[in-house]
Amino acid sequence: MFKYFEPNKIFAITSRAPRYILLLFIIILSIGLTEALIFSPEDYKQSHSVRIMYVHVPAAWITLGIFSSITFLSIIGYIFKIRNFFLISKSLAPSGLVFNIIALVTGSIWGKPTWGTWWAWDARITSMLILLIFYVMYLLAWRIYENDNKIFKVTSIITILGIVNVPIIKYSVDWWNTLHQPASINILSKSSIHVSMLFPLLIMTAAFALFSLLIFLMKYNTELIKIKNKGLDRL
Amino acid sequence: MISEILFMNGYGLYVWSAFIFTFLSFASLYVIIKIQYIKEKNRFIAKFGTLNSEKASSAKSQSINKEILYNSSNI
Numbered sequence: 001m002f003k004y005f006e007p008n009k010i011f012a013i014t015s016r017a018p019r020y021i022l023l024l025f026i027i028i029l030s031i032g033l034t035e036a037l038i039f040s041p042e043d044y045k046q047s048h049s050v051r052i053m054y055v056h057v058p059a060a061w062i063t064l065g066i067f068s069s070i071t072f073l074s075i076i077g078y079i080f081k082i083r084n085f086f087l088i089s090k091s092l093a094p095s096g097l098v099f100n101i102i103a104l105v106t107g108s109i110w111g112k113p114t115w116g117t118w119w120a121w122d123a124r125i126t127s128m129l130i131l132l133i134f135y136v137m138y139l140l141a142w143r144i145y146e147n148d149n150k151i152f153k154v155t156s157i158i159t160i161l162g163i164v165n166v167p168i169i170k171y172s173v174d175w176w177n178t179l180h181q182p183a184s185i186n187i188l189s190k191s192s193i194h195v196s197m198l199f200p201l202l203i204m205t206a207a208f209a210l211f212s213l214l215i216f217l218m219k220y221n222t223e224l225i226k227i228k229n230k231g232l233d234r235l
Numbered sequence: 236m237i238s239e240i241l242f243m244n245g246y247g248l249y250v251w252s253a254f255i256f257t258f259l260s261f262a263s264l265y266v267i268i269k270i271q272y273i274k275e276k277n278r279f280i281a282k283f284g285t286l287n288s289e290k291a292s293s294a295k296s297q298s299i300n301k302e303i304l305y306n307s308s309n310i
Contacts, residue, residue: 007299008298011298011299033254037254042244047244048250049246049249051250052249052253056253094264098260102257106257215268218265219271221272222268222272224299225276226275228279228300228303229278229279229282231294232282232283232286233282
């Protein structure tokens with residue numbers, strides 16, 4: 001099955017896709033921003049500051065999703081020796097890192113009017129900061145090491161250690177007394193968020209997911225061209 | 236209406252700074268990745284130009300190389 005995902009076969013698609021994804025991203029983002037900033041209601045407690053949720057929450061979801069994907073791909077890639085999976089993981093990491101920074105910074109901005117402080121060593125915030133450190137270590141490993149086998153081994157270890165932190169981030173609000181409220185959106189049970197807020201949140205999440213897909217494809221194409229450059233040197 | 240969207244009952248500074256930070260981060264990441272892409276593509280084209288005809292035709296036999304040279308997206 002993996003042979004269908006070989007870079008040589010999919011480059012024709014990955015090289016053309018970004019322009020369409022950029023267009024779709026702009027359309028979805030415009031709808032999302034209109035809903036988030038104009039049409040969605042203010043919260044009865046937090047007033048308009050609740051609108052920060054529309055950038056904070058999608059960024060947090062996507063950074064967690066990307067780190068989980070990187071870990072899964074690294075483990076499978078290491079077990080079955082699939083180099084392309086490491087290339088995909090490497091291409092996913094920059095957007096994961098940026099979404100992690102966005103989640104922390106917008107959370108901090110949201111914290112000031114809501115909790116009266118920019119920063120607190122609360123379990124959720126601290127575990128998100130730890131995730132950021134794992135992203136930095138992962139990206140640094142790609143820069144520091146030159147031998148492919150060494151890179152694959154080190155990045156796999158970093159992601160395995162880092163993935164332990166992901167359930168901690170998710171359940172930190174249930175396990176400890178934190179400033180964060182428990183999850184308002186549940187897949188398996190009824191969500192406590194009103195549909196007038198859920199709709200813009202989902203639209204913004206779709207827009208952010210499209211942006212991370214766009215960055216992933218651009219970075220993946222760059223990495224493929226880099227490999228082909230080395231190939232030309234060997235001719 | 237416009238002042239309500241801008242000031243948001245005194246929360247405008249927080250809301251707008253969060254949104255502006257997010258989209259500045261998006262723009263920065265996009266520009267950085269695009270510069271890397273263009274640099275790498277230009278390096279490939281320059282290297283390809285230095286190949287003799289035999290090596291160039293051998294390289295062109297790979298569809299991915301043809302894609303990079305002629306069809307890859309400008310994005």
